[in-house]
Amino acid sequence: MDSSEAQTPSLLELPLFSKLTKRHQTSLVKFAQQRVFPAGTDFIRQGEYTSDFFIVLSGIVTAYRTEKGGKTEILDQFSENEWFGELSALSNQPAMARYKADLPCVLAVLDGALFQELYSFAPDFKKQVDQIYRERSLAQHLRVVPLLKGLDKGLLSTLREAARFESHPKDSVIAAQGERASEIVLVRSGGLSKTRKSVQGVEELAGYLMANSSFGEWALLDGEGDWKSTYKTLMPTEILALPVAAIREIFSGQPEIIDRLRKTARLIAAEDQGIDTSLYDVEDTQSTDEQLEIMVHSESIKGGEALVIDLEKCVRCNACVESCVAVHEDGVPRLSKKGKRVSAEGNALGKELSLTTSCYSCETPGCMMSCTYGAIRRDSHGLIRFVWDNCVGCAECVKGCPYDVIRLTAPPDPEAAAATSWVSSLPLIGKFLDPLQGSAPIPQADRGYHREQVVQGKAVKCDRCEGLPFEACVYNCPCGAIERMSPALIFDQSLLEMATNKIEEPQ
Amino acid sequence: MNTTLFRSRHSLLASIIVVGLFVIAQMGGISFGRGPNSDRTFILLSGWTALVMLLVVAAYVLRKYAHRGGYSPEKALKVDHASLEVAENALHRLQQRINSGALKTPALIGSEARKILKNAGIQRVNRVLVEPVLAGDDAWTVRMVPTEPLGRVARWMHVHVFYGTAFGAVLLMHSGFIPGSAFGWTLAGLGYIVFFTGLIGIFLWARGPRWLTVREHDLSIEEASALYASLGRKRAEAISVFSPEVAARFNQLGGGSGASAGQQQVILDDILHQLPDRRVEIQDLGALIIQEMLVRQELRALQRVRASFMAWRIVHIPAALLLTGAVAVHVVSIWKF
Numbered sequence: 001m002d003s004s005e006a007q008t009p010s011l012l013e014l015p016l017f018s019k020l021t022k023r024h025q026t027s028l029v030k031f032a033q034q035r036v037f038p039a040g041t042d043f044i045r046q047g048e049y050t051s052d053f054f055i056v057l058s059g060i061v062t063a064y065r066t067e068k069g070g071k072t073e074i075l076d077q078f079s080e081n082e083w084f085g086e087l088s089a090l091s092n093q094p095a096m097a098r099y100k101a102d103l104p105c106v107l108a109v110l111d112g113a114l115f116q117e118l119y120s121f122a123p124d125f126k127k128q129v130d131q132i133y134r135e136r137s138l139a140q141h142l143r144v145v146p147l148l149k150g151l152d153k154g155l156l157s158t159l160r161e162a163a164r165f166e167s168h169p170k171d172s173v174i175a176a177q178g179e180r181a182s183e184i185v186l187v188r189s190g191g192l193s194k195t196r197k198s199v200q201g202v203e204e205l206a207g208y209l210m211a212n213s214s215f216g217e218w219a220l221l222d223g224e225g226d227w228k229s230t231y232k233t234l235m236p237t238e239i240l241a242l243p244v245a246a247i248r249e250i251f252s253g254q255p256e257i258i259d260r261l262r263k264t265a266r267l268i269a270a271e272d273q274g275i276d277t278s279l280y281d282v283e284d285t286q287s288t289d290e291q292l293e294i295m296v297h298s299e300s301i302k303g304g305e306a307l308v309i310d311l312e313k314c315v316r317c318n319a320c321v322e323s324c325v326a327v328h329e330d331g332v333p334r335l336s337k338k339g340k341r342v343s344a345e346g347n348a349l350g351k352e353l354s355l356t357t358s359c360y361s362c363e364t365p366g367c368m369m370s371c372t373y374g375a376i377r378r379d380s381h382g383l384i385r386f387v388w389d390n391c392v393g394c395a396e397c398v399k400g401c402p403y404d405v406i407r408l409t410a411p412p413d414p415e416a417a418a419a420t421s422w423v424s425s426l427p428l429i430g431k432f433l434d435p436l437q438g439s440a441p442i443p444q445a446d447r448g449y450h451r452e453q454v455v456q457g458k459a460v461k462c463d464r465c466e467g468l469p470f471e472a473c474v475y476n477c478p479c480g481a482i483e484r485m486s487p488a489l490i491f492d493q494s495l496l497e498m499a500t501n502k503i504e505e506p507q
Numbered sequence: 508m509n510t511t512l513f514r515s516r517h518s519l520l521a522s523i524i525v526v527g528l529f530v531i532a533q534m535g536g537i538s539f540g541r542g543p544n545s546d547r548t549f550i551l552l553s554g555w556t557a558l559v560m561l562l563v564v565a566a567y568v569l570r571k572y573a574h575r576g577g578y579s580p581e582k583a584l585k586v587d588h589a590s591l592e593v594a595e596n597a598l599h600r601l602q603q604r605i606n607s608g609a610l611k612t613p614a615l616i617g618s619e620a621r622k623i624l625k626n627a628g629i630q631r632v633n634r635v636l637v638e639p640v641l642a643g644d645d646a647w648t649v650r651m652v653p654t655e656p657l658g659r660v661a662r663w664m665h666v667h668v669f670y671g672t673a674f675g676a677v678l679l680m681h682s683g684f685i686p687g688s689a690f691g692w693t694l695a696g697l698g699y700i701v702f703f704t705g706l707i708g709i710f711l712w713a714r715g716p717r718w719l720t721v722r723e724h725d726l727s728i729e730e731a732s733a734l735y736a737s738l739g740r741k742r743a744e745a746i747s748v749f750s751p752e753v754a755a756r757f758n759q760l761g762g763g764s765g766a767s768a769g770q771q772q773v774i775l776d777d778i779l780h781q782l783p784d785r786r787v788e789i790q791d792l793g794a795l796i797i798q799e800m801l802v803r804q805e806l807r808a809l810q811r812v813r814a815s816f817m818a819w820r821i822v823h824i825p826a827a828l829l830l831t832g833a834v835a836v837h838v839v840s841i842w843k844f
Contacts, residue, residue: 319571
């Protein structure tokens with residue numbers, strides 16, 4: 001695909017951007033990209049993690065959603081001057097549909113950082129985006145709230161107008177324990193910690209709530225409408241508040257719906273106290289406190305597979321790290337053996353393990369959230385990938401990564417670039433033996449995600465040796481000690497035990 | 508204990524070769540090496556077999572170090588990311604067809620997926636894996652995995668272990684218990700050194716990691732190493748603000764100085780006496796140095812454990828290199844003369 005920074009002058013004339021300040025107009029012209037997609041191109045896949053916001057400048061884009069049963073339906077269609085992608089740009093959530101260019105399309109693309117800037121500081125832009133979000137996606141998003149799961153689309157639509165959007169910076173208290181709870185809160189993006197004061201008055205961590213989690217359902221129950229915990233933002237967080245009074249008013253003529261909601265709220269309240277775990281379906285359990293606790297404290301992952309060393313086999317020969325260095329031109333290793341240890345008792349495999357310090361593709365990727373240049377994306381498998389063109393080597397992702405897996409390569413050295421390897425100067429065989437051969441730039445990929453180039457002065461992390469017929473660390477371990485492994489394989493048992501211990505008998 | 512080191516089909520093949528040669532010798536009444544009942548054909552057969560085994564065993568070493576040095580021949584197969592992305596997109600569409608029920612059997616899915624990889628030109632780099640979404644499920648998911656064309660080094664390790672062990676036995680049959688010449692003694696001697704250190708190595712590599720893991724209860728060797736380096740940097744930074752004379756006194760406190768706890772206290776008191784107005788700073792630095800020393804002790808202890816199962820290579824590797832050279836001379840001399 002063609003990707004350039006050239007702007008069509010009409011972008012600023014769109015109603016969406018008509019009231020931008022001079023500064024934001026400059027940002028828009030400077031950083032928005034124009035991309036051209038031939039007819040028939042799937043440029044976003046369902047399930048792919050993206051934070052881009054798209055405006056159709058010409059052509060037609062259709063969004064296809066494939067349901068679990070395999071049925072595919074047209075979710076929406078976008079023509080000139082219409083936009084989409086606000087849900088992913090706001091919440092870093094996987095794309096809900098596959099987006100296909102039905103006709104040759106020209107799209108303006110605002111990366112996550114630019115979108116967030118406009119959304120946070122340009123009130124008219126925010127108003128228009130929120131309006132469209134409210135009309136188009138809110139009903140679908142509300143389905144995430146367990147309380148509202150059973151409601152049909154029509155009923156959910158009636159709730160749309162009552163919803164209130166709020167943005168909170170890091171460390172804001174959204175709700176304090178003991179205070180009157182009067183709304184149900186859906187976390188759109190970011191994350192919260194949930195703490196409770198024990199009887200001794202000690203603040204104890206009770207769990208985490210990430211994007212698409214909700215709380216406050218018990219506010220619907222009479223006499224039990226106090227916050228049971230304190231909810232504090234772990235990072236800049238967007239929430240959606242549904243006032244309980246508004247819910248009651250909207251459904252005032254439909255007591256059976258209020259009854260049903262109360263019943264569900266009671267179940268959720270019990271769930272919150274560790275009584276019932278059967279309420280959430282498989283997809284939702286990804287976000288249960290237990291999983292998140294393991295994820296945060298045991299450095300487990302959601303996307304991809306962890307790189308695990310079996311300590312019963314590893315002779316600490318360092319072949320994994322050396323092989324990693326050998327296949328990357330910049331000489332920077334993408335893994336470190338210095339990682340979290342998991343005892344034999346603490347995992348389902350019954351082996352002493354070490355989770356190497358290699359990209360975990362976290363559920364809430366700190367690197368992606370801290371990158372203000374749109375240089376980090378997730379693919380449809382949840383793997384974090386760099387967009388080298390956008391990386392300026394600012395090291396914000398290095399700071400944002402909680403596991404210290406991102407490193408910066410040395411900036412380009414003109415003298416070194418001019419020098420040739422002594423191996424390549426060998427007569428006849430030199431060019432075949434030189435390990436640097438083959439690093440010449442190769443034409444970019446069709447969506448520009450994986451432009452092939454020598455990475456200098458930029459952030460790097462494990463790329464799973466893409467393009468090579470092996471994953472160097474795994475391939476070259478003489479003892480077969482290092483393996484890619486699904487965290488579910490490692491932690492399922494522990495999770496099960498944790499859940500079992502947490503469940504108490506109902507009073 | 509790493510029992511996977513002992514589990515390989517190569518063990519069977521290596522055993523068959525050794526037992527086969529032994530049976531041939533027994534049935535023909537042939538004595539090993541040069542002796543009254545020696546047989547030229549058997550000597551040649553066992554010699555060539557030992558040589559082939561030695562080459563196979565050496566191939567593991569070449570392969571391992573070629574890979575670590577970045578000279579793997581597989582690197583030539585590298586494909587550009589644009590082709591990978593083309594395949595990824597096509598596989599994604601295939602997955603949607605699978606989800607919609609258009610493709611139901613793994614064979615059909617695999618065949619379609621292989622076509623995609625071939626069209627994208629990445630079939631030599633990636634292969635397809637068709638798996639049930641859940642065990643026993645009839646919903647399928649397709650993904651790409653690396654082809655690993657020459658097999659993992661861990662498999663080559665099995666080759667090294669089993670043909671290396673068999674080499675010892677074949678060498679005995681080839682040379683007999685008493686080699687006839689000084690060169691014969693050299694060859695056999697080196698061969699047995701390599702063989703026995705190799706056997707020790709197999710045992711130690713199977714057991715040793717456990718010893719280290721148990722010892723690493725507080726700090727892993729990697730963490731200790733990183734922590735030691737970090738404390739060293741902090742110490743150097745903190746010392747740099749003092750005069751060279753005081754810095755030299757501080758350096759006498761360090762882990763490498765061999766100063767006892769008593770001597771350290773004397774040095775610290777001495778510095779405090781010289782610079783009473785910088786008491787807090789000096790005490791902090793003293794604490795840092797002692798912490799560095801403790802980490803160094805821990806690191807050394809861990810390194811000793813690691814050395815206990817890695818040290819066999821100090822003998823094994825040079826002896827193996829000498830043996831290879833001596834065998835080359837032996838083969839050429841037999842061939843020529």
